[in-house]
Amino acid sequence: MPPEDSQNAAELLKAFSHPTRLAILLELVDGPKCVTDMEEILPARQANISQHLAVLRHAKLVDYAQDGTLRCYYLSRPRLVKDLLAVVERDDPVVKRTPAEIQADKERLAKAKAVTRASKSGREKAGKR
Amino acid sequence: MPPEDSQNAAELLKAFSHPTRLAILLELVDGPKCVTDMEEILPARQANISQHLAVLRHAKLVDYAQDGTLRCYYLSRPRLVKDLLAVVERDDPVVKRTPAEIQADKERLAKAKAVTRASKSGREKAGKR
DNA sequence: TTCAAGTATTCGATTATTCGAATGTATAAA
DNA sequence: TTTATACATTCGAATAATCGAATACTTGAA
Known part of the structure; x- marks a missing residue:
């Protein structure tokens, strides 16, 4: 790995390293969801979920498509997310x-x-x- | 992924999500190194490197073998570290x-x-x- | 024993992250 | 046009992460 890249890689990993954000990504692995759907599933308030979604957006891990007043979020880089989660879940x-x-x-x-x-x-x- | 596990997974990922710690792991991927070796390579002071090594130890990502006054660090879960780094380096x-x-x-x-x-x-x- | 080398830990100070509360914005229906 | 719904953003307080400086610990050699 080129040396200055550990900066970027670390930032990417930081986006993953919060339980709520991880839970959001896990939800999105099996299909797009809008914020309301997530609120029902996650133990977090709406504002907080939006805040975490903002972090994930900045990391280019998720994006959304607007459908009326709903925003349906999906994984922007599904391969990356799935593979990374698979590695972490495995117990080496x-x-x-x-x-x-x-x-x-x-x-x-x-x-x-x-x-x-x-x-x-x-x-x-x-x-x- | 079982729900309470995103807690653990997030903690594991947090250990990865710092540029210095990532750089340490990258060094260790191609062989064991003692702290002095790392000091020569990384742009960080001895105490700081030790602090980051402590974080990595607690995450069970590294361990060391003592050799006289030297401590040679190595990857405790090389598969995990290598695979995770590979996923992150790839650009999806x-x-x-x-x-x-x-x-x-x-x-x-x-x-x-x-x-x-x-x-x-x-x-x-x-x-x- | 002392001493030096190699490494770890502790302690503050600084900065970053996180969360809830409040507020803002866009869209669609009435 | 008002109103409700679905989200996003801002703000401030609380907590956590980070770093350097100082100090402690451990080992082998003198």
């Missing part, structure tokens, strides 16, 4: 590693790096850009 | 939907729900628990 086992394993890993890494450096400088000599 | 195109599409979707959803209700009550009549 926690691994425990010994100092020896760590050491071995670091050595592997050091060697790999040396190779990368070598091939890079080789390419640069050969003709960069 | 933003879709725009018309009121008509939304309407069609809502109707599909309503029909599906009716079926679910019917089969559920059928199962209940047949012999619950």
Whole structure:
């Protein structure tokens, strides 16, 4: 990941990291809903739901289509939302590693790096850009 | 997703949603590192990195193995971290939907729900628990 | 023992997030 | 045109997150 991107990625993830917003996204996964529908389901007041929807809109995670006086919200990037939720729901086992394993890993890494450096400088000599 | 779980999921995501913590996780994706290593790479002070590592530890995203005076951190749930980062890095195109599409979707959803209700009550009549 | 290196924790100060209450706005029906 | 419905926005107070500075802890070496 390019370094300045962790800024953007973090902002995107921040939009996900509130229980109410997560619940809204979960609702939208199985179809569009208007705010009234959400009010019936979520334990939050109307204004608060609107506030969270605003956050999700700014993150480009949702958008809406107006239908008379109703606003039907839907996922703007359904793939992203579904896949991310799937990853989070899954429970990945926690691994425990010994100092020896760590050491071995670091050595592997050091060697790999040396190779990368070598091939890079080789390419640069050969003709960069 | 069970309803009370959006609480936990949100907490997990909150651990991810800071640029420095994301950068730490990215570093750890390609191998264990001790705090000194991270200090050289990240634009943050030692104390701050330790603070963020504490957050990541509490979220069970990282752990460490002590090696003399060094603490080598590694990913406790590498699958989770890698997959989540992969999803976030990908750029999913933003879709725009018309009121008509939304309407069609809502109707599909309503029909599906009716079926679910019917089969559920059928199962209940047949012999619950 | 001391000492230094590597890391963690605590403490305030600052900034950001969150929520409810109140108010604003748009649309459709009367 | 009024009115009701469905949302959105603004404001202020409460809470939480963040950071640097200072300090504490732990380990290995002298």
